[in-house]
Amino acid sequence: MLTLRRSIAALSAAVLTPWTAHAASSADYRLEALARGDCEQTVKTLQAGLDAKDPEALYSAGRLYDEGACVKQDTATAAQLWLQAAKAGHQAARLAVAVKVGLGEGVDQDYALAGSLLRGGELPVKVSGEVNDYTLGYAFTALRTMQHDFQYPSALADQRVIGSAEIRFATKDSAFEFGTFRRSANSDQPPVGTRVDRARTPMAQAFEVAARSALSRMKKPDPAQLSAAQVSERLAFGPNESDLKLPNASGIDMNVLRAGGLRLQ
Incomplete structure (x- = not known):
């Protein structure tokens, strides 16, 4: 390869x-x-x-x-x-x-290459000031890996709350901040009589666990190549269900399909 x-x-x-x-x-x-x-x-x-x-x-x-x-x-x-x-x-x-x-x-x-790939179109993240490719690649990888590692909090299992929060990531010290959590329009609203969304705390706690998991399995960045920047992105949170649902039809030999694969040019 x-x-x-x-x-x-x-x-x-x-x-x-x-x-x-x-x-x-x-x-x-x-x-x-x-x-x-x-x-x-x-x-x-x-x-x-x-x-x-x-x-x-x-x-x-x-x-x-x-x-x-x-x-x-x-x-x-x-x-x-x-x-x-x-x-x-x-x-x-x-x-x-x-x-x-x-x-x-x-x-x-390669964090620098990851960052250069992101510059091929509109940036999916907000950046405070100038940021080099290495820093951009590191921050984006961290943000998306944190979201990937997120495990839906069991305390919200009955409500199945979905929403989003702006995550701010300080690159020099690899610190993150979980911003205001906003429920999606089709989510159950907070109880009448309070403006405090009780889903925010368990969501933030679950994200903190995911952030530690993500950073622990990423390659530690070279401090000399990191610029002091804050990179942020609004990430979606909800029940941790796969969005790739391809049913196995009755009678299909999955082993044969996996062995044959696709002809790649």
Whole structure:
């Protein structure tokens, strides 16, 4: 498997098939559409998208390989697929591969490269002042890994509260602040007669656990390369359920599908 740096050079030099040269719509390759079928149909549909180099198909195929759904789990392949989709302008793929690079999952770990990938489009985070690629990559990886490691607090299990909070991350000392928690419109509202959302405390406590977990498994940054900046992002919190739901149809041999996988070009 080529390293990510070599792959970037190779992809930049390649002459790619026009993205519009396929019969199906990109919407057909979205996970929401694929989840309505079984694994056999999912693999077949995505294969057509990959052959056409459709960016949505590249992103969705990367999700399958990253999750190990319908194909054998392979984070390196997921990263390469997301990189190709990112080069075609797919925003979600660009963010996903930046996190992989920041964590060093399936690719060489590199905070500076993660940050440079984020600059390929509109920044998904707010930055106070100037920030170099290394600092940006480190902060973004930390924020998204914290959200990934978040475990929904059992105290809110009955209410199933969902909402978001602005997380502010101070890069020099790797300190975070859990901002005001806001419930989503379809969430149960706080009890009548109080303006204090009782869900905030257990959410903040659960996030603190997730933050410690995330930082402990990330590569410690080089202080000499870190700029003193505050990077913030509004992150969503809710029941920790997978958004990748691909049912296994009766009679499908999952082992065969995982062994065969997808033909990658």
